[in-house]
Amino acid sequence: MTSLNHHEHPYGVGLAYRFNVHREAVQHRNEIDLLELSTEDYIIRERRTYSDPGERLLRDALRTFPCVAHGLSMSVGTVGSLDEVYLSSTKRFLTENGLNIFSEHLAYHSVDGNDLTMFLAIPFEEVAVQWVKQNYYAARKALGRPFALENVTYSFPTPHGSLSEADFLRRVCEETDCTLLLDVTNVFNNSRNHKYDPIEFFDRLPMERVSQMHLAGGHQLPDGRWEDSHSAPVMDEVWPLFEEAVQRSVNVRNVILERDSKLKPFDSVMTDIRKAREIFYSYRPAKAPDVSAPGYEEVDVALPNPEDEAYAGMRSFQRALMARITDPEFRTAFLANAPEAVKKYGVVDPDWFQKLIDCNGRLVHEYEEAWDYFKKEDEQVAKEYEQREWAAWANQLGPGGF
Ligand SMILES: [Fe+2]
Ligand SMILES: [Fe+2]
Structure with a gap:
């Protein structure tokens, strides 16, 4: 199949693609630099068939925008076997559509065949760093490319962690060639819910490894916790943190606004996109620096063994x-x-x-x-x-x- 997408490493400020705002996204092509496609929307047959029969919209999106891809089902932090069907169908989707850039979540949600579809925090421990390292390299091999890992929001940490969350992320970066997808809303929510200073969090992260960012809307629950609902505008408190993150992330290629519902009126989505653009382009070049997608080379890391x-x-x-x-x-x-x-x-x-x-x-x-x-x-x-x-x-x- 001929690839419709020829962009090595999409650059700028974009939107997490949802079928129901296809027309609106295309209409705002001059302000939306790229789309992030959710791979699950295409590799899970029911979703694809229902939402985009014949993948007509997908082909149009790929023709119109540079695209990156974001997965949801890897559960890289589970001490267990990776889902080979998920990996092979993801790889096929990426290859067939010429998508070079892929990301997943640094979390776990699936154990012994039960998938919570809600993230649990990987224990912030050195042994978990080593597990993630082996599992990352196994997934990297199956996908045929390095990929980015995203920091997630978690309801509670695994108690008595010997590392902080930031040090855990840093250690994973030291042990692998992953880049970071820094979800700034997640940093904000976690910092409030788990009581840490988000600026110190940035201080401890290898910010030069941030290749992509997410921004999402959310709100505070009646019990005081902060939630990333993905159904509201980006919260006021998140913008200064985003500015700080963009300033520090010298290698960031793109920022994606995530909105899963309440996408209409689309003006409210565009208001967030415009704010994000203003900040992004204040610190990063207007024209994409010429960077190609990371290449794939075999790495000598032992395959993960859950029985180890x-x-x-x-x-x-x-x-x-x-x-x-x-x-x-x-x-x-x-x-x-x-x-x-x-x-x-x-x-x-x-x-x-x-x-x-x-x-x-x-x-x-x-x-x-x-x-x-x-x-x-x-x-x-x-x-x-x-x-x-x-x-x-x-x-x-x-x-x-x-
Ligand atoms: Fe995500
Ligand atoms: Fe995210």
Whole structure:
């Protein structure tokens, strides 16, 4: 297939692409420098078929804009096997569409076949740095390219981390050739929710490794926590932090505004894009510096082995925490007699056991509630997808189809 996208390393200020504002995005081509495509929208058949049958919109987007790609399902921090189907379909999507630049999340959300689709914080520990290093290089090999890792918001940290979040990110950068996708809204929210100074956070990060940035809207919840809802304008408090980040990130290529819902009226999206442009172009050149996408070279790093004794503690912790969230029987057993219950997952290391016990119970409970809700909805959603898929096919076959 001939690639429609020939941009080595897209530059400027852009938008996370959503099908329902395709026309509006094209109309504002002179102010939107690039689009970030969510790979899951295309590699998950139901989503593609429902949202963009025949991928007509995708082809138009690729023809009209330089594009980068952003994935969601890697779960690079899970001590377990990477999903090979996810990796191969992502690689195929990137290759077929000539997309050089890819990013994922520095987090975990999928353990023992259960995908929370909500991020959990990787333990900020050296052993986790080593795991992420091996897993990153395995994913890099499968994707055939280095990629960027994004800092995520997390509801609670894994307790008693021996590294700060910033030092954890720095160590991952030291151990791998990843670049950073710095989500400035996530930095703001985490700094408020977990009580640290975001400027000191920047001080400790290798800001020269920041290749991309995200900005997203959010709000403060009634209980005082800050949330990145992706459905509101960028919060006032985030802009000065963004300016600081742009100033410090000498190698940043692009900034993406993320808005998942409430995209209309589109003017409110454009207001944020314009503000971001003003700041970005105050510190970065108007014309894209000529930088090609990072090339791929084999690196001699051992393949990750989840059974490796070195990762046993972290693996047992992740499995037991996930079971607390997803398995009502285990939940009850854990509350009745934790030391006995966790034997099922091999939590024998006292440090990891203590981390498990000290996870914020109220916040773990929120994950439990969300999981139970998703489970209930799952069947209904699957049914709806099926109906939509048939409707889309019918549409293609009909006289008004493609
Ligand atoms: Fe993201
Ligand atoms: Fe983000």
